[in-house]
Amino acid sequence: MFMDSLLLSLNRKAILPDMEFFVNLGDWPLVLKDYKGTSNRTFPIFSWCGSTDSLDIVMPTYDITESTLENMGRVMLDMLSVQGNAKEQWDKRVAKAFWRGRDSSRERLKLIDISRKYPDIFNCSLTNFFFFRDEEKIYGPKSDHVSFYSFFDYKYQLGLDGTVAAYRFPYLLAGGSLVFKQESKYYEHFYNDLVPYVHYVPIKNNLDDLVEKIQWAIDHDEEAKKLLKMVDYFPMKICYQKCILLL
Structure with a gap:
């Protein structure tokens, strides 16, 4: 179901020869550079995430593909809907x-510890436990799901890996908040x-500089706001343009 609409779209725009290719329908990239298998060959596998x-040949994720093909056709989560439903301007955001x-990475659990230690500058919690169910008593209880549009009632958004890249990242970039990746x-x-x-503020993989950088943004609101303005939704344009070209 993830590939049919993409292939049908291509088939309407170009004459495709009889061909076979590999599509990875999982999240993890599969063609490792240091692969030491018996044949020691690499294959042109298309994946949603690279590393x-x-x-792997990286193509747009299934939800970006769907939102591009269905753009303006029906109500769904895409970058335009994020822009249109982010209610508050910067100065009114928390x-x-x-x-x-x-709980799809150990760093996400660490974020909960950080949030509890600094509740005045973080509002972070887990909505489900799957990978670390035995630690739910430590990092729970689970919180209710929140509308994605309500994320942008806050000035600062966090882009943290899940099992691989967090596929929400392009939507975070479109919401008018400052993204820390x-x-x-x-x-x-x-x-x-x-x-x-x-386009974003980088943070260390282990999150050791996260508190420092969030506090800087709070203490330097005008500079943070200017940094946000530099984005000018360039990532959204690039993300969609590349997806359209591929389709």
Whole structure:
């Protein structure tokens, strides 16, 4: 179901020869650079997520593809709907870092510890436990799900890896909040066009500088606001343009 609409769209625009190719329907990249298998061959596998230690050909994620193909056709989560439903302007947003998600990385659990230690600048909690169910008593209880549009009642958004790259990242960039992105080996199809401290604020993979950088943004609101203005939704344009070109 994730590939049919993409292939049908391509088939309406071009005459495709009889061909076979590999599509990875999981999240993790599969063609590792240091693969030492018996044949020691690499394959042209298309994946939604790439990494610095893999050779997969990265294509737009399934939800970005769907929102591009269905743009304006029906109500769904896409970048335009995020822009249209982010209610508050910067000056009226809460000066805290906001995050909701499931327990799909150890760093996300660390974020809960940080949030509890600094409740005046963080509003973060887990909505589901799957990978660390035995630690729910430590990092729970689970919080209710929140409308994605309500994320942007807050000035600062956190982009943290899940099992791979967090596929919400392009939507976070479109919401008019300042995005703090975890350094990671994983990437989506448009990441190479992004510039740190222009389109987002990088934070260490282990989150050790997260508190410092959020506090800086709070203490330097005008500078943070100017940084946000530099984005000018460039990531949204690049993300969609690249997806349209591929479709």
